[in-house]
Structure formats: C-alpha cells, structure tokens
C-alpha cells in the first residue's frame with residue numbers, strides 16, 4: 001500500500017512539512033481547489049502542486065476530487081462540453097504523474113452530518129449523524145452544518161426542483177453515460193477512477209443515491225467493466241449502512257482489482273436506527289472491525305493508495321471538521337501498524 005494524506009493546497013494550515021514527518025508517508029491527495037466545478041484545470045497550477053509536493057519529498061499520484069458537475073448527473077445537454085472538460089482534466093492530471101482520481105456521483109450533497117462538534121466522553125469532539133435530528137431538517141429551509149454556505153437558498157431550491165424528476169435508474173444511466181466517455185481516456189493515459197460511496201449510504205431528502213452498497217457497485221462494474229472503473233473503499237461511508245458487510249466487500253472487490261483507493265476510519269452506530277458518530281480509527285472505538293478489513297484487503301491482493309479519513313478534534317486543535325492534523329496522524333500510524341502485520345501474515 002501507499003500511505004497518503006489529504007492536503008488542501010497552499011492555503012491548508014497543515015503544511016507539507018507536517019505531512020512529511022508522519023511515518024511512512026508517501027504522498028498527498030489534493031486537487032485544484034480554485035477552479036469552478038466543470039472547468040478545465042490550468043496545467044501550471046497542477047504542475048505547481050506536483051512540484052511543491054515533490055520538493056517536500058512527497059508524491060502527488062492521487063487527486064480527490066475532480067468533481068462531477070450537476071448537469072452531468074442530471075443528464076442535461078450541457079453535459080457534452082462538461083464531460084469533454086472532465087476528460088481534458090484527466091489527461092492533464094496524467095501529464096503530471098497522477099495515477100488515481102477519486103470522485104463521487106451524489107446529487108447536490110456530498111457528505112451529510114447533523115453535528116460537527118459532537119462531544120465525546122474522552123473530551124474530544126467529532127462529526128456525527130443523528131436520525132432524529134435529520135428528520136427535523138427541512139430541505140426547503142436548510143441549515144445543515146457544513147452546507148449552509150455551499151449554495152444560496154435559491155440555488156438549492158432550483159437544484160432540488162431539477163432533481164425531483166430524476167429516478168435511481170435515470171441517475172444510474174447518467175453515471176454510465178459519463179463513465180463510457182471517461183474510462184476510455186483513463187485506459188489510454190493510465191488513470192484509475194475510484195468512485196466514492198454515498199455518505200451516508202442511503203437516499204436523502206428524496207434525492208436518489210446509487211453508490212450505497214454491493215448491489216449498486218456490481219451493477220456499475222458490469223455496465224463498464226474496465227478495471228480502471230473502480231472504487232474508493234471508504235469504510236466510514238459504507239460502514240454507516242448496517243447491511244453493508246465490509247469484510248465481504250473488501251475481499252470481493254480487492255480480489256477483482258477494483259479497490260484503487262482506501263479511506264480508513266471507524267464509526268460507531270449509536271442507536272437502532274441510522275445514527276452514528278465518527279470515532280478514533282482503532283477497532284475498539286467503533287462498530288467496524290478495522291483489523292479484519294485491512295487483513296482481508298491485503299490477503300486479497302490490495303496494493304492501492306490509503307489515507308486516514310476524518311479524525312476527531314483532539315488536543316484543542318481548531319481545524320476543519322474531520323480534517324485536523326493530530327487525530328489523522330494518529331490514524332496514519334495505526335494504519336501503518338495494521339498493514340505491517342497484515343502483510344507479514346499474508347506472506
């Protein structure tokens with residue numbers, strides 16, 4: 001495996017020299033954050049990100065994300081130009097040495113939580129999702145932590161209206177349409193696409209979601225069989241869905257060569273509905289068997305990129321929720337331990 005760490009570019013208060021000091025760190029996971037969704041990324045900006053990383057002793061082989069424009073998900077005629085731009089971005093990424101691109105196909109909202117600073121018993125705080133609180137959220141008068149500033153009320157209403165006619169099947173067809181244009185470019189330039197699962201893995205506000213479980217993945221891989229059509233196995237996202245058997249999914253998709261990128265974090269189911277809280281990475285903290293998941297991946301030939309996903313806020317750090325340095329760095333060392341042992345066992 002190659003251990004990586006998300007880096008938000010030059011404006012990230014967590015610097016490359018911080019990252020370089022985390023044991024076994026091989027590279028950054030980043031993106032051109034200044035470019036609006038759907039537009040072409042400047043070559044100079046990509047090269048600068050790569051050079052800065054390399055100078056700090058780090059690689060830049062993973063991009064998270066090249067975001068997919070809503071018009072592509074909606075299947076609007078403008079998607080032609082937007083998909084062309086997407087393909088151009090893939091080519092430009094390949095030119096600077098990128099090997100893996102993470103993206104998602106969730107309508108309107110990427111990840112969703114109901115609390116950003118849930119107080120934990122150990123004095124830390126973390127992101128959480130409460131089923132009860134979510135029932136009280138009115139999408140037409142939205143004040144959701146993390147999303148208040150992403151759209152104006154009017155933009156959001158417009159988007160929700162456009163999606164009101166979109167079924168799961170239509171969204172799936174639009175994904176396949178997109179992949180059939182994008183994957184041949186990946187095959188040509190040597191990039192693996194790694195779709196990020198829905199987070200949480202169920203429909204929200206009546207919006208369809210189509211990357212939530214094994215059935216969804218099988219359907220998608222069957223429609224576009226190239227191995228470059230692959231997966232970001234995000235344990236916390238799939239793991240919030242109690243019917244997702246992560247060990248089984250890890251074995252199946254690693255042996256099929258579909259797991260290009262691994263997001264490792266643990267969550268704890270906090271009631272008998274859908275509520276969960278993000279916790280420290282180790283198995284004993286949450287509901288997912290992290291050791292078994294890693295061992296299974298390694299035994300089934302996983303050799304992809306790994307990054308510690310959301311950490312708790314600890315030691316008084318005032319960071320972007322989920323993306324502080326301290327707990328993710330602790331997660332990274334835990335991940336190193338799991339892989340070192342798993343690789344020994346698997347030999």
Ligand code: DNO
Pocket residue numbers: 064065102103104110111196310322
């Ligand atoms: C949240 C992240 C997601 C992820 C995108 C990938 O912390 O895991 O925002 O980057 O879904 O496109």
